[in-house]
Amino acid sequence: MTTEIRHIVFDIGKVLIHYDPHIPFSRIIPDETERNWFFANVCTHDWNIEQDRGRTWEEAEALLIGEHPEREEQIRAFRKHWHEMVSHAYLDSVAIMEGLIEDGHDVTMLTNFASDTFREAQEMYPFLKRPRGVTVSGDVRLIKPDLAIYTTHTESFGLEPSATVFIDDSLANVEGAKAAGWQALHFTGADKLKADLAGLGIRAAA
Incomplete structure (x- = not known):
């Protein structure tokens, strides 16, 4: 029982x-193929979950910017536009x-x-x-x-x-x-x- x-x-x-990170990023990276690549290879689920585990955004951003310096603005946009991801x-x-x-x-x-x-x-x-x-x-x-x-x-x-x-x-x-x-x-x-x-x-x- x-x-x-x-x-x-x-x-x-x-x-x-x-929750949907594509909401702001459909504007930041309009091309769907490029945007999907970005989430698969840069701001990935595994990267994001480490912030859920307590890593600071500063550490998280620095890590990715070191690997993808040409993507710095897009990487910083993840935290900057986070509020748009929780749209309703x-x-x-x-x-x-x-x-x-x-x-x-x-x-x-x-x-x-x-x-x-x-x-x-x-x-x-x-x-x-x-x-x-x-x-x-x-x-x-x-x-x-x-x-x-x-x-x-x-x-x-x-x-x-x-x-x-x-x-x-x-x-x-x-x-x-x-x-x-x-x-x-x-x-x-x-x-x-x-x-x-x-x-x-x-x-x-x-």
Whole structure:
């Protein structure tokens, strides 16, 4: 029998707010082939995730500029225009989260996010200040799906793993939560999330 859920943990990017680096870069590098090359070879996912792990933007930019000096302006544009990448909130998902909080559920957040850009996101989207708290990967210098970040979140917020459900758009992060003893839901949209929560006995009004 499934343990009763007492703690609900939300991911942020692509669950509560949109994220797409192509938004500003479609203007900065208009040619799609060149832009795709840039993200595959310069400002890559692996490069960006190190900022989520706590590396400073200064270090990150210096590293790439050393390798691609002719791309300096484009490299610096990644951080400079970051706010454009988080272009909008997923209002239906936000409504679910806020409804859960208002209904008295214990809601926290666990996110792979650079420390500074997360604080900017909170100013852009004040609903990110509503849950009881958040573990930001850049603050704790750990990233999902490493087991250690789930353990850190559990200990920081006094969660019982088996009574915790985690909501994330990344299957790897969902599996990481399960490995930590949590229950977990793969987010693909608000309607499915409501149905999945209902299956766990949690009514989400939105």
